[in-house]
Amino acid sequence: MAYKYIYGPIISRRLGVSLGVTTIPHKVCSFNCIYCEIGFTTLQTLQRKEYIKADDILNELKDFLANNTNKIDHITFSGLGEPTLNIKLGYIIRELKKITTIPIAVLSNGSLITQEDVKADLLEADIVKFTLNAADDTTYRKINLNPPQVKVEDVIKDIVDFRKVFKNELWIEVLLVKGINNTIGNYLNLYNALSLIRPDKIHINTVVRAPALKVSEPLSFSELLEASRIINHGSEVIYKKGSRRIAPQTQIINASNSKSLS
C-alpha cells in the first residue's frame, strides 16, 4: 500500500523512532511562522474540519501496523501543518488506541487550545507538545504571523486549564530566532508563563533547517544556554555535536544524529 498520510518511521530527537501522521494537506495551518521548514502557509485558517478523511488515515495506519515488525516508540501527529485543525483528530486517536499500545504524541502550535473540542481531542494523547515562542502578543505575532484572533494570553490561559485536566505528558517547545524573540524580556515573560503552565518538559530550540523566510537566523549554542538559564524550569537545550558547556539546571539533548525536528 502506498501511504499518503503517514511517513517514516524517522529518528526523532525527542520521540525516538517516530511514525509521523499528517491530518491536514500541505501547509494548511493557523500560523505562518517565519522559521517554518516546510514553506509558506497556503491556507491560513482557524476552521476545524475533516481536511483529510479520518478513515483514510486510519486505513493507512492499520495497514502499516499490521505489516511492520520493527519497534516504533511513538506515533506522532504533526505533519504538514497544524494537526488539531482536523476535526476528527480525537476520533482518530481513539480508534488508533483500539489497535495499538504505541504511545501517541501530538505536536501543536497551541492556537486552537482555546476551543473546548480541541482540548477534549488532545486529552486522548499520551504526549502533547505545544510550541510557545513568546508570551507577549507583539513578539508572538512577529514570529508566528498568527491571525489577530489568536491572542497569546488566551493561549497561555487555556494551556494552563488544559494542564489541570491532562494527566499525561505535557511538553512545551520554545523556538528562538535571532533578533526576533531572543530578548531577556521575552525569556522573563516565558519564565512567568511556564511557572503557571508547569509542563513536564521544556525544549529550547532554534532554527535548524532552511526556513520559510531567510531572515530567520539561528542562535548559537551559548545563546541557547543563556536563554535556558533565564527561562529555567529545568529546560532542555537541543544542540549539535561539539558543544560542551552545560548550564546549571539545564539538560542537553544531543541532536547530532537527528533526522527530524519532531
Ligand code: SF4
Ligand atoms: S512551524 Fe508549524 S505552526 Fe508554524 S507555520 Fe509551520 S507548520 Fe504551521
